C-alpha cells in the first residue's frame with residue numbers, strides 16, 4: 001500500500017468546505033424538523049462528517065457508494081446537489097428522486113450515489129454487486145459501502161466479506177463506529193472488534209480516528225488504491241460519535257428514558273471534526289480566520305438557496321408511484 005500523503009492547502013480547504021456544507025445543511029434540517037416543517041424522519045450525521053468527506057475525496061464521479069438511513073453526509077460528500085437533496089427531504093417533485101424517496105433514500109446515479117437505504121445493512125449487497133460489475137467490465141471503478149456499527153451485526157455483512165474477497169472485488173467497506181444502534185450502545189450487542197471480522201477473511205483492515213479528516217483521507221487513499229489496483233476488498237473502521245439523537249424526534253420514542261449521559265456527548269463535542277480541522281488550518285497557517293469565516297458564510301448562502309428551492313417546489317406526485325415502483329403498471 002502507498003505511504004500517507006500530506007494534503008495540499010487547497011485540498012484541506014476543500015475538505016473544510018465540504019464538511020461545513022454537510023454541517024450547515026443538517027443544522028438547518030434540525031431546525032426545520034423541530035418546527036414540524038419536514039414530512040418524514042431525519043437521521044442526522046452531525047459529528048461524523050469527516051468520515052464521508054475523507055473517504056469521498058478519494059473517489060471519482062464514476063465510482064459508486066452505498067449509504068445508510070443516515071445518508072445526507074454521504075450524498076453531499078460524493079458531490080450530490082444540495083438543492084435537489086433538500087427538496088427531496090421536503091418531499092417535493094423537484095427533489096433528486098422526485099420527492100418519492102425522502103431523507104432515507106437520496107440517490108443520484110449520475111454521481112455514483114446508489115442510494116441511502118432505510119434497511120439497516122441494505123447497502124452491503126448493492127455495493128458488492130456494483131464492485132462485481134466493475135470487475136467483470138474492467139472499467140476501473142471502485143465501490144464503497146458505508147455502514148454503521150449496528151449494521152455490522154447483519155448476516156449479509158459476512159456474506160459480502162466472503163464473496164468480495166473470494167472474487168477479489170474492488171470494494172471498500174467503511175464502518176462508521178458511532179457507538180450506537182438506535183438507543184442501544186454498540187458494545188452491549190457486539191462481540192469483539194468489527195475490524196477483526198474483515199481480518200478473518202484476510203481483508204486488510206484499519207481502525208482510524210473518524211473525527212480526524214486527514215486520518216480518514218489517508219486510510220481511504222490506501223484502501224481505495226488497493227481495491228482499484230485489483231488486489232480485492234479493503235476495510236476501514238472509523239471511530240466517531242453520533243452527536244444528535246438517533247432521529248430528530250427520538251424523545252417521543254424514549255418517553256423520558258435515556259441511553260447515554262450528557263457528559264459523554266459533551267466530551268465528544270470537544271473532538272468535533274470541523275472545529276479540529278479549523279484549528280489545524282489556523283495553526284498551520286493554511287488559512288486565516290476571516291478566510292474560513294468567508295467559506296462558512298458562502299456555504300450558509302448555499303443552504304439558504306437550497307431551502308428556498310425546496311419550499312418553492314410542488315409536493316411529490318402520488319401518481320408517480322406507479323411509474324417509479326411498478327414500471328407503469330397501474331392496477
Ligand SMILES: Cc1ncc(C[n+]2csc(CCOP(=O)(O)OP(=O)(O)O)c2C)c(N)n1
Nearest residue numbers: 070118119120148149150151178180181182
Ligand atoms: C433490517 C432493519 N432492521 C432494523 C431496522 C431499525 N433500525 C433503524 S436504524 C437502526 C440502528 C442502526 O445502527 P447503525 O447501523 O449503527 O447505524 P447508525 O444509526 O448508528 O448510523 C435500526 C435497528 C431497520 N431499519 N432495518
